[in-house]
Amino acid sequence: MTENIPNYAKFIIASTSGMGATATCFPLDVIKFRMQVSGELGAKRDHSNSYQFAKYIIKQEGVIGLYRGLSASILRQATYTGTRWGVYQSALDYFQKQEGGNISIWKKSLCGLIGGVCGGFVGVPTDVAMTRMAIDGKLPPEQRRNYWCVTDALWRIFKEEGFMALFRGTVPTICRAVSVNISQFVTYTQTKQILMGYNITGDTTPCHLVASVNSALVSTICMLPPDIAKTR
DSSP, X not given: OOTTSOHHHHHHHHHHHHHHHHHHHHHHHHHHHHHHHTTXXXXXXXXXXXXXXHHHHHHHHOGGGGGTTHHHHHHHIIIIIHHHHHHHHHHHHHHHHHHTSOOOHHHHHHHHHHHHHHHHHHHHXXXXXXXXXXXXXXXXXXXXXXXXXXXXXXXXHHHHHOGGGGGTTHHHHHHHHHHHHIIIIIHHHHHHHHHHHTTXXXXXXXXXXXXHHHHHHHHHHHHHHHHHHHHO
C-alpha cells in the first residue's frame, strides 16, 4: 500500500522513473513523431516503416538526430508524469482509505481522469517544446528553429510567439493524458488486483511485470488517436 508514503515522495518517484524511461526510449519517440507528421495534408509518406525512418534520420542528422528534444522530454516527464501519477495515486489512496480496501473500476477511472487533466495541463509547455525539437530536423534548413535546449525553446516560443503559444494544443494534449492515465493506471491497478485476488501471485515482481505489460498494451491502443492529433 502507498498511503504511508508522503505525497511529495510519490511525485518524486513518478518523476524520476519517468525521466529514466524517457532517457532510454527517446529515440523511439523521435521516430514516432516523424512518422506521425509524415504524409500530412495528403502528401506522400516519407518512408513506410520505423526502420526506414530511423535509418534516414541517422543518415541525414547523425545518431544525435535520434535524441533531438531529449532535454525537453526529460523536463516534461519531471512535470507531466510526476503530476499525473502523483495525483492519481493520491486520489486512489484517498478512496481506498474511505472504503477500507479495493474500490470500483469507475472510481479508479475517476482518479485517472483527475490525474490526466492535471498532468496534461502542467506538461503542455514542455510538450510543445519537445514536439518542435523532435521534428525540427524534418523541416527544410531555412525553416528550422534550431533550439539548442529546452530552456532556449521555451524562452524563444514565449518571446517570439507570445505566452499562449506555450499552450498550443492544450485540448488534445489533455485528452491524450486522460486516455493514457485511465487506460494505463487503471489497467495496471485492476490487473494487479485480479492476480492477487485470485491468488495467482502475491505482490511480487512478476505481478508488477505482468500488470505493467498489460497496461502498456492497452494504453498504447487508447493513446494513439489523440497522440497523432496532438503532434500534428
